[in-house]
Amino acid sequence: MPIISTTRRLLLTLALGSVACAAFAQHARAAAPAASTLPGAITLVVPQAPGGSNDTMARALAARLSKVVDSSVIVHNRPGANGNLGSAWVAESAPKDGSVWLVTVNSTMTINPFLYDKTGFDPVADFSPVAGVAVVPHVLLTRPDVPAGSMADVLELARKEPGKYTFGSSGNGTFSHLLMEQMKHSQSVDLTHVPYKGVAPALTDLIGGQLHYVISTVPAAMPFITSGQLKPISVTSLAPSKALPDVPLADDTVPGMVGELWVALYAPRGTPDELISQMHEAVQKVHAMPDMQTTLEAQGAMPMLAGPDEINSLTTTEMERWGPIVKSSGMRID
Incomplete structure (x- = not known):
């Protein structure tokens, strides 16, 4: 684009x-x-x-x-x-x-x-x-027990069971919300949005099992990635993140899913x-x-x-x- x-x-x-x-x-x-x-x-x-x-x-x-x-x-x-x-x-x-x-x-x-x-x-x-x-940059996260290791997995799971999988955001209309809405519309999948007042409580509930996915800023996510409590799926940039160089780009699977x-x-x-x-x-x-x-x-x-x-x-x-x-x-x- x-x-x-x-x-x-x-x-x-x-x-x-x-x-x-x-x-x-x-x-x-x-x-x-x-x-x-x-x-x-x-x-x-x-x-x-x-x-x-x-x-x-x-x-x-x-x-x-x-x-x-x-x-x-x-x-x-x-x-x-x-x-x-x-x-x-x-x-x-x-x-x-x-x-x-x-x-x-x-x-x-x-x-x-x-x-x-x-x-x-x-x-x-x-x-x-x-x-x-x-x-x-932002990163799409999930828990280690969720069987999604890639954007393709996220889409496949959502198509198999529409509406079952939830994603938290830092609030209605935030990047973490709009990027997922863009994915939902472009890929014709159904995931349930749960808005929060900031990314910190969304990450807490993701770790606690109340959510399946959260798009977070990389700085807020890094402590939980490092500790193994959360796993990164993709970054929403047009170039790899220096902090997460091995994590693929969301844009490779969902064209246009880019936001910093x-x-x-x-x-x-x-x-x-x-x-x-x-x-x-x-x-x-x-x-x-x-x-x-x-x-x-x-x-x-x-x-x-x-x-x-x-x-x-x-x-x-x-x-x-x-x-x-x-x-x-x-x-x-x-």
């Missing part, structure tokens, strides 16, 4: 390799630090529950930002409605003085506007993109450009830190070097892709 390819090219361009990170680190050390006018106390609002990939990425960012900007940087979770509640709070109530920023996933900005009658915010009018944080989460930092619209520029520069310096790269790679994520223009391009491209999928599925949340 052309839109998928465009998105992937953009993400690959913005995902930093080790050589690029090293070059940036040398430049950062050589450059004279500009005086920061960011506040002494900064809050990163995460509109998802603790334990998910966005929360993990935000906390990794916050721990290092505090060293770069010489400020206290904390993460505050305000979950609800697939990221709408926390995002709306930042748009409506957060001060525009650089003390409050939003860290959220692309689905908040590119899927929710089509899924909800009212989100409480306008992703374009209410926010200013600041910087990319990470690109996070990316995390970005936003300012409430009205935040001075000077503060946005300072925060963007600070995030770039965090990306250049070797321990940040190691932390992301250990969780199956890639650092994402992106500024406002690149994030705007990605947002437009993904809205063009996901909008028709949401509309054709008939999903709508009041």
